[in-house]
Amino acid sequence: MRKTVAIATLLVAAGCSGTSSSGSAASSALTVFAASSLTAAFERIGSDFAAANPGITVTFNFGSSTDLASQIQSEGTADVFASASGTAMDAVASDPGVADRTDFATNRLVIVTPPDDPAGISSIADLAKPGVQLVLAAKGVPVGDYARRALTSAGLLSAAMQNVVSNEDDDASVVAKITTGEADAGIVYASDVATAGNTVRSVTIPTAVNVVASYPIAVVAGSPQTEAAMSFLNEVIGVTGQATLKDSGFGPAA
Amino acid sequence: MRARLPLVIVALASLGATFVLLPVVALFVRAPWSRLAGALSGVGASTALRLSIEVSLAATTISVAVGVPLAWVLARGEFPGRSLLRAAVVLPIVLPPVVGGVGLLVALGRSGVVGRWLHDALGIQLTFTTAGAVVATTFVSMPLVVLATEAGLRGLDLRYERAAAAMGGSPWYVFRRVTLPMVAPQLAAGAVLTWARALGEFGATITFAGNLAGRTQTMPLAVFEARQIDPGGAIVLSLILVVVSVSVLVALGGRLTGLR
Numbered sequence A: 001m002r003k004t005v006a007i008a009t010l011l012v013a014a015g016c017s018g019t020s021s022s023g024s025a026a027s028s029a030l031t032v033f034a035a036s037s038l039t040a041a042f043e044r045i046g047s048d049f050a051a052a053n054p055g056i057t058v059t060f061n062f063g064s065s066t067d068l069a070s071q072i073q074s075e076g077t078a079d080v081f082a083s084a085s086g087t088a089m090d091a092v093a094s095d096p097g098v099a100d101r102t103d104f105a106t107n108r109l110v111i112v113t114p115p116d117d118p119a120g121i122s123s124i125a126d127l128a129k130p131g132v133q134l135v136l137a138a139k140g141v142p143v144g145d146y147a148r149r150a151l152t153s154a155g156l157l158s159a160a161m162q163n164v165v166s167n168e169d170d171d172a173s174v175v176a177k178i179t180t181g182e183a184d185a186g187i188v189y190a191s192d193v194a195t196a197g198n199t200v201r202s203v204t205i206p207t208a209v210n211v212v213a214s215y216p217i218a219v220v221a222g223s224p225q226t227e228a229a230m231s232f233l234n235e236v237i238g239v240t241g242q243a244t245l246k247d248s249g250f251g252p253a254a
Numbered sequence B: 001m002r003a004r005l006p007l008v009i010v011a012l013a014s015l016g017a018t019f020v021l022l023p024v025v026a027l028f029v030r031a032p033w034s035r036l037a038g039a040l041s042g043v044g045a046s047t048a049l050r051l052s053i054e055v056s057l058a059a060t061t062i063s064v065a066v067g068v069p070l071a072w073v074l075a076r077g078e079f080p081g082r083s084l085l086r087a088a089v090v091l092p093i094v095l096p097p098v099v100g101g102v103g104l105l106v107a108l109g110r111s112g113v114v115g116r117w118l119h120d121a122l123g124i125q126l127t128f129t130t131a132g133a134v135v136a137t138t139f140v141s142m143p144l145v146v147l148a149t150e151a152g153l154r155g156l157d158l159r160y161e162r163a164a165a166a167m168g169g170s171p172w173y174v175f176r177r178v179t180l181p182m183v184a185p186q187l188a189a190g191a192v193l194t195w196a197r198a199l200g201e202f203g204a205t206i207t208f209a210g211n212l213a214g215r216t217q218t219m220p221l222a223v224f225e226a227r228q229i230d231p232g233g234a235i236v237l238s239l240i241l242v243v244v245s246v247s248v249l250v251a252l253g254g255r256l257t258g259l260r
Helices: A002-014 A036-052 A065-075 A086-094 A124-128 A142-153 A157-163 A171-179 A190-199 A226-237 A239-247 B007-030 B033-042 B045-076 B082-094 B097-108 B115-122 B130-154 B158-166 B171-200 B203-208 B219-229 B231-257
Strands: A029-035 A057-063 A080-082 A098-113 A134-137 A164-168 A185-189 A201-204 A212-220
Touching: A029 A036, A029 A065, A029 A226, A036 A057, A036 A171, A036 A190, A036 A226, A036 A239, A057 A065, A065 A080, A065 A086, A065 B219, A080 A226, A086 A098, A086 A212, A098 A142, A098 A171, A098 A190, A098 A226, A098 A239, A124 A142, A124 A157, A124 A185, A134 A142, A134 A171, A142 A157, A142 A185, A142 A212, A157 A164, A164 A171, A171 A185, A171 A190, A185 A190, A212 A226, A226 A239, B007 B231, B045 B082, B045 B130, B045 B171, B045 B219, B045 B231, B082 B130, B097 B115, B097 B130, B097 B203, B130 B171, B130 B203, B158 B171, B171 B231, B203 B219, B219 B231
Parallel strands: A029 A057, A029 A080, A134 A164, A134 A185
Antiparallel strands: A080 A212, A098 A185, A098 A201, A098 A212
């Protein structure tokens, strides 16, 4: 009998793994789903917003825009959606629908390397050098798709893909592989470099081949608190919000 | 003389069983049956499945090879700090796997405490390699075989081993020919649980070894990546994992798992 219990416990323990996400739903709480690249900027905007609107508490759910879009479609718990790609926003716009959609920021791609630059990366062409350990975000993740598009424009895609050692879930995971010194180079957003500070070294990608991501924000249809959602959206596109976004490495909306 | 089960217990048991089965049933309901073949080839299922089987078997082999001696030391050794060692051995079960992955990264990564030396002196890099996936998987799954084997060793009647030793058997001979056969059922049960845990390992692997098809992308990682591009493909991959796991567990049955 005791043995049976012990093994049952082991079975339960064996099943514990994976990731989770949550969105709380208190009545005066605003739930904002935002691309993970917005984490630092939106947390600051959120506290500015909370200071100006003591009646509203803002809860953020940060993740890959594609994941967030499908969570909104299946769970419908978001009041505001801020996406790193038009495609993810399009999905939410078709189901369950959005209101007041507007582009609020842009983000350029940059190359990041560990501070000591073990592979000697000084341009995008160096990413195709044999033996460089390159980390990208996976296909389907906006920053991963943009990185592949930039490499294609530079005529480096097939050579660079030979160097890819890992396809990460989002830009933050790419940065983590660089700050720990495991990989030689990665392609992420300029905003990631602003967040990572001196734990990474960055190399610019020429404008001619760079991809500029446009970030749309909108109120999600069915939100029970449209007014609060609208005022958060206005905070983001307002003077303070835009200044915070600029500090965080974002460009103005195109 | 069959005892009737109290209704309350039957009701709660049904609730428990439904809870466990519901997600699996839902996967079957929502699977894109009409385009199953396309979904299968589209998401690289066979590559991921082969890698998953290789990695989980390698991790189980290593876990048994070092985990059984570890269980023996924990069960029979008399030394200060033994309970501390046991707690440390069990730790990977309790830790979120991603924490294990971060720990492995700072220990065995290219610029980690030991990994730096491995890389600079021997030219060995574990991150982004299949070997790295095996290391991460072993870290997370080994405690299961250690715990099961230790429990088995503690339940043994010591007189058999003493008798064998009294008749002149060397400690190694006694361990091999007396102790090990007697503890075989618990060891096997532990090995099956270790394998099952290894097959499902996700967090430590993606954190430490990364995610690359054919090298470190096991089935759970393939499911995770497919979600982004092809949710239907993610369901197909999940179902394959369910079918493989259930087939093996049922085939091994009560006999090997010790659950009679």
